[in-house]
Amino acid sequence: MTVHQPFTVTAARLFDGSEVLAATHLRVAEGRIDAIGGSEIIGHDDALISGGTLLPGLIDAHVHLLPGCTQLAATFGVTTVIDQFSKPDVIDSERAAIAAALAGAGPARADLRTSSIGATAPNGHPTMAYAPIPYVTGPGDAPRFVEARIAEGATHLKVIYDDGSGAMLNIASLDPATIEALVIAAHRHGLPVVAHVSTAAGAVTVARCGVDVLAHVPFERMREAEVRDVAQTGVALIATLSLVDGFPNADGGMPLLGEPGLAARLSPRWRRVLDGQSRRWMPPPPDGAAARENTLALFQSGVRVLAGTDAPNPGLVFGASLHRELQHLVDAGLPPTEALRAATATPADVFEMPDRGRLRIGSRADIVLVNGDPTADITATQHLRTIWVAGRDPAPETYSGSTAEREAITALRETTNKIVAAIQDSWPDFPTPEDVHRDDGELLGRLIPTSGGWQATTTFGAALGAITTRDEAFDTVLGQGLAALAETWWVQPLDARNWHEATLVEVEPDRLRLRWKDPMVDQPPSGQWYHRDDINLSRTRPDEPNGS
Known part of the structure; x- marks a missing residue:
């Protein structure tokens, strides 16, 4: 990795992923956090940077990869993305680009964890977007499926338990016995298991099957008994409340474009993508109230909550939308410090990444400097000042018009067209x-x-x-x-x-x-x-x- 000049950041406050520290300075050398303390830690030749609040680099616990998305995510302070279903070709290309960036070839990029291809039934969700893919037909397929994902570099396993009933559809789904077999096979190899569900009953079922993380909070209100049943299993939750940002506001614009600090940082091409999505045909929008209530109820019952966006679903942009997700978590009732934990220390713990998510000596220098105090006002994370990924600059100004941007938007368009064509075939x-x-x-x-x-x-x-x-x-x-x-x-x-x-x-x-x-x-x-x-x-x- 290219070695850069050491630097020291002086901030009004340092949030370490769990709490505000008494320290005022943090020093970075050779891509790692070298020291935390007062002015005495400043090195003789250090570059000096000052600002409002220093945070660990943010972690988006739920994305689906597009080419170049790791570069875009980094420009918004998201320094690690956790992919929850992508195919090996885009995974391999992003990993190669990340390695090249770490070696000094181009701007810094967010790091990557991935499930590779998720386990789903033949023609089950999300076949429309990803076919052809390998399927799981029953419990006997579990060991072989998990081993194939490990060979593709998977760091966790994704399973799909969704029969479409949450959207008044009827689609094929894995059964509980198959999910249990997949969990056993994944845990045998030390892989956490993330489960896609869309209903309250589905959340209870997969939690009892032993999965480690729910990929979404149900959008239907959960009964107290369902909340209790999920919580007592110890499962964690990626809320993905930002899915409501796929629908326009009352003024017809997409919510992300209504955030001045984020919209100004978006490239003109991504702003146009969002503008186009605001005019697409869509069903009546959900109000998100049930999802927010479920998130708070599960959090209050001891469930660890992780911030994740499900980008690039409509209305969602890598990196930028995680700041909206933090806002949604606070709107649901989580204190700002808990929302910040949901994007730093908690996903680092759940997905076993001890070298990030906290400001600790020896950790990767994935850090974000923002104006204001997000521990009091979560929207302060949107006022990005400076970002470092492993101590390197993601150079946000180089993204607009780049190959990474063009490839991402082209791939998004192709996937959207594929889904539209599949929908047309199924529902004339x-x-x-x-x-x-x-x-x-x-x-x-x-x-x-x-x-x-x-x-x-x-x-x-x-x-x-x-x-x-x-x-x-x-x-x-x-x-x-x-x-x-x-x-x-x-x-x-x-x-x-x-x-x-x-x-x-x-x-x-x-x-x-x-x-x-x-x-x-x-x-x-x-x-x-x-x-x-x-x-x-x-x-x-x-x-x-x-x-x-």
Whole structure:
């Protein structure tokens, strides 16, 4: 690992993962915490940094990997992510990138723990997103399945116990006998077991099967007896209360974009992803009240609570959403210090990572400096000042426009399209995007279902008009889908502030060749190619009343 200049941080307070220390200084050398105390620990050649509150690097106990997500997470102070179901290709690529970063090649990245592929029944959850995957057909498959995950580098096991009843669906699920066999096989190899459940009864069942962690808190209210039955098993809980952030606020915006400190740190491309998710078709949003009440009841019954987001579900972004999760935990009734423990010391203990989650001499220098006092006001974690991963800078300014960002957003889009296609196959009446073709078969545009109606778009996804009924949107695509391509468009590169007029020289689904109408712009005679992810498009000037 590249050795950097030692440094000492002076802070108004040091929260060590459990409590505020009496110390005021923390020294880092060779990627480790070297000393904690007063000004006497400052080394002769140390760089000096000062700020409000110093925290252990945050740990997100529930994510699903995308390419480059460890770089994005680190830019928001999440220095370890715990993956709860991903396939080996993305795991291996992220691990290689993390190793390269530790060796000094590129910005620091969050560290990674993973379950690799989770254990589920044939065609069970989450087949839509991950097929093809190996399945578990019964207890006899358990030893072989666990050994295969260990060979893939799994640090824990994920099991799925979900028959869809929590969402009024009917899907295949593992049975309790198979879960018990998986738990025995995993524990034989020293692996903790995390169980996905969606109902209160399911939580009781898997807890009795001996799992170590619940991947979600039930979104239906638990009875006192159910809370007691779960608590007495000693199981821990990853609450994932942030799942409600997948639904827009009353003003139509995604909750994460309503947090100024976090939104300002998000790249323009991720802000656009969230904006698009706010307009997708969706069922009525849950209010989250039952989940919050269950979390508090389980916590008060002695259950250890871990902070986890379930990124990249809709509305959730790696790193950024963990700060919202802390806020949800406090809104549920946990004191701010307990919410901070849920993202530091507690996941480090549950997933057996003794070198992080606390400010201790000898631990990895995964530390986060924030303005304000999050032990009194949890939203202070959103005011990030400086972040270190193993003593290194994640260089947040290098993420926007990077290969890591592009690969993550592309992979998210591909997974979303795969899920939408699977839903359409299973439920033909479920509203999904529709292509509109001319009589000769030429593609004219698309109809996109949204929460407010149907959106007519070009073949490359630009809006052709306001959200309206399906029939009106269809007529818009039929009449304007091709004609609009010859119009002047307003274009804003995502790394620029202003909009400019351009003509479309050539269009493809994922990229466009534009020629700027401003004669003063230096450009090739045939125009310049832009990836669709790198520009905003509008048929009218955006500051006009009908702009979009």
